[in-house]
Amino acid sequence: MKKTSVSASAPKQNPAPARSAWETVQLARDPGRPGFRDYAAKMCDEFIELHGDRLVADDPAICGGFARIGKQRFMLIGHRKGVTTEERIACRFGMANPDGYRKALRLMKLAEKWGLPVVSLVDTSGAYPGLDAEARGQGEAIGRNLLEMAGLRTPVLVVITGEGGSGGALGIAVGDRVLMLENAVYSVISPEGCASILWRDGSKAPEAAEALKLTARDLARLGVIDAIVPEPAGGAHKDPASAVALVREAVAEHLGELLSGPSGDRLVEERFRKFSAMGRFDPKKAVPL
Amino acid sequence: MGWFTKKTEAPALEPLPDIWHVCPKCQAHVFKKAWESALKVCPKCGHHDRIGARERIALLVDSGSFREFGTEITPSDPLGFSDAKGPYAAKAAATVAKLGQSEAVVVGSGNVDGTRIVLAVMDFRFLGGSLSTGTGEKIAMAIQHAIDFRRAFVMVSASGGARMHEGILSLMQMAKTCAALNRHREAGLPYISILTDPTTGGVSASYALVGDVNIAEPGALIGFAGRRVIETTIKQKLPDDFQTAEYLLEHGFVDAIVPRARLKETLAAILAYRRR
Ligand SMILES: [Zn+2]
Numbered sequence A: 001m002k003k004t005s006v007s008a009s010a011p012k013q014n015p016a017p018a019r020s021a022w023e024t025v026q027l028a029r030d031p032g033r034p035g036f037r038d039y040a041a042k043m044c045d046e047f048i049e050l051h052g053d054r055l056v057a058d059d060p061a062i063c064g065g066f067a068r069i070g071k072q073r074f075m076l077i078g079h080r081k082g083v084t085t086e087e088r089i090a091c092r093f094g095m096a097n098p099d100g101y102r103k104a105l106r107l108m109k110l111a112e113k114w115g116l117p118v119v120s121l122v123d124t125s126g127a128y129p130g131l132d133a134e135a136r137g138q139g140e141a142i143g144r145n146l147l148e149m150a151g152l153r154t155p156v157l158v159v160i161t162g163e164g165g166s167g168g169a170l171g172i173a174v175g176d177r178v179l180m181l182e183n184a185v186y187s188v189i190s191p192e193g194c195a196s197i198l199w200r201d202g203s204k205a206p207e208a209a210e211a212l213k214l215t216a217r218d219l220a221r222l223g224v225i226d227a228i229v230p231e232p233a234g235g236a237h238k239d240p241a242s243a244v245a246l247v248r249e250a251v252a253e254h255l256g257e258l259l260s261g262p263s264g265d266r267l268v269e270e271r272f273r274k275f276s277a278m279g280r281f282d283p284k285k286a287v288p289l
Numbered sequence B: 001m002g003w004f005t006k007k008t009e010a011p012a013l014e015p016l017p018d019i020w021h022v023c024p025k026c027q028a029h030v031f032k033k034a035w036e037s038a039l040k041v042c043p044k045c046g047h048h049d050r051i052g053a054r055e056r057i058a059l060l061v062d063s064g065s066f067r068e069f070g071t072e073i074t075p076s077d078p079l080g081f082s083d084a085k086g087p088y089a090a091k092a093a094a095t096v097a098k099l100g101q102s103e104a105v106v107v108g109s110g111n112v113d114g115t116r117i118v119l120a121v122m123d124f125r126f127l128g129g130s131l132s133t134g135t136g137e138k139i140a141m142a143i144q145h146a147i148d149f150r151r152a153f154v155m156v157s158a159s160g161g162a163r164m165h166e167g168i169l170s171l172m173q174m175a176k177t178c179a180a181l182n183r184h185r186e187a188g189l190p191y192i193s194i195l196t197d198p199t200t201g202g203v204s205a206s207y208a209l210v211g212d213v214n215i216a217e218p219g220a221l222i223g224f225a226g227r228r229v230i231e232t233t234i235k236q237k238l239p240d241d242f243q244t245a246e247y248l249l250e251h252g253f254v255d256a257i258v259p260r261a262r263l264k265e266t267l268a269a270i271l272a273y274r275r276r
Helices: A021-028 A036-043 A085-090 A098-114 A131-135 A138-150 A166-170 A191-199 A202-212 A216-221 A240-259 A264-276 B002-009 B032-037 B053-060 B088-099 B133-148 B164-186 B227-234 B245-250 B260-271
Strands: A046-049 A062-069 A072-079 A118-124 A156-165 A177-181 A185-187 A227-229 B020-022 B029-031 B067-069 B105-112 B115-122 B152-159 B191-200 B213-216
Touching: A021 A185, A021 A191, A021 A202, A036 A046, A036 A062, A036 A072, A036 A118, A036 A240, A062 A098, A062 A240, A072 A098, A072 A240, A098 A118, A098 A138, A118 A166, A131 B227, A138 A166, A138 A264, A138 B164, A156 A166, A156 A240, A166 B164, A177 A216, A177 A240, A185 A216, A185 B164, A191 A202, A191 B164, A202 B164, A216 A227, A227 A240, A264 B164, B020 B032, B029 B032, B053 B105, B053 B115, B053 B152, B053 B260, B067 B133, B088 B164, B105 B133, B105 B260, B115 B133, B115 B260, B133 B152, B133 B164, B164 B191, B191 B260, B213 B245, B213 B260
Parallel strands: A072 A118, A118 A156, A156 A177, A156 A185, A177 A227, B115 B152, B152 B191, B191 B213
Antiparallel strands: A046 A062, A062 A072, B020 B029, B067 B105, B105 B115
């Protein structure tokens, strides 16, 4: 794991409370947390939104555009859950259609062409489970992004800001560096979904949340994320402005580091190595047979 | 009580289960031997039953040409996961013992009408063919082998998605396998994806639908989200053929639907178009 100043240890001013995984899930889902629009408007000094996948639609559940922090220009993409009821319905509560993933890919390819790094903000309970989503190839859209992001010849910085829900999160989260907010979660399945399948009882979600190891600390330990971004005391929703400022600081710092690192083929090679190392087989840790 | 009533009411000619196969789709009674020699395809309605990885390999590659590797990779339990039924480690070990297979995928190289390929075949019987760290590792290893020997890579999917018991590390196997596929692609090598029943969840959202050529078996269930989840989300009835191979063909996500009996010859014919 790379050493960074915003490190995986808890920040001094905010000693980590002993929270259960399930309590962290609730914090990660709190509608008062900063969302895409907050980051675009307040984390960035400029944001020029770009719309559409050039195929069928402009999915509001994934937004993106040119963005700047200080002198550093980049392509910002991210899930958007919406704030008002109308927005939340239009954004399908942050659950993207294939059009959203394809828009994100278009913008990432544009960033690669223009020599801009990509900053991807992840906050979704998952990709949208809908008739149109399946008809337009939800699986293909996410799979295509995984394939293309693996080969993107520009740095990609990922920040899990709230919910990292399964393939819907990963579809924009193949990054050279992956940061995670202190109270964000990132999981292969929702605790409710896991509980209803493996416990045959959705109310066992707290147990499933614990078993899934989905908190930032767990993920840092498992080598899936590179650094934890601290949140204001009590969680990002208690002081959204400070939360956004902390993310801005982390993004500026890590972007700077990424841009002074490898580029082109070497960047792609290192990204390949990073993901290849995840869950590498170790005979000493294998299940005894 | 119930069983007694049932028994007396049963027709005298009720077939013996070890001689007959009852088609789960059309309920036709077929001689088991005839059904097996038809590659577990119903002669009445064409229903393709699920088959194991070894059966699949036997029907795809030339006899005696398959060389398996990666059998040293067995399940791991990185989270120390336990659910209502107990520890995952015990379940995984029991599955390995029962199937005599190291993970939910079998990988190796073999010949298709004399053309050497690298093959990865998932096995639904192994914890629903779920994509785990071991499965991802074996697939990535197979793709690397294909790159090293400049072979076409053929992936046969049969999976309900990522393996929950290995948590986030299972999810990361989607990125890992696709990163390996990207290298294979950048080396200019062919990738053929064969989608069988079922190919859903995380497997449909990683390597399964991004082949140079995607081939599906008739009637296979292929989709990202589960039917029931979709029905409760959108509160409307879904078409009968929703998420079938035929539905995907109609919507442009697979190149062809090929019956099992013609899979090998089709694969050989397509591989013949490789010019580099
Ligand atoms: Zn039948």
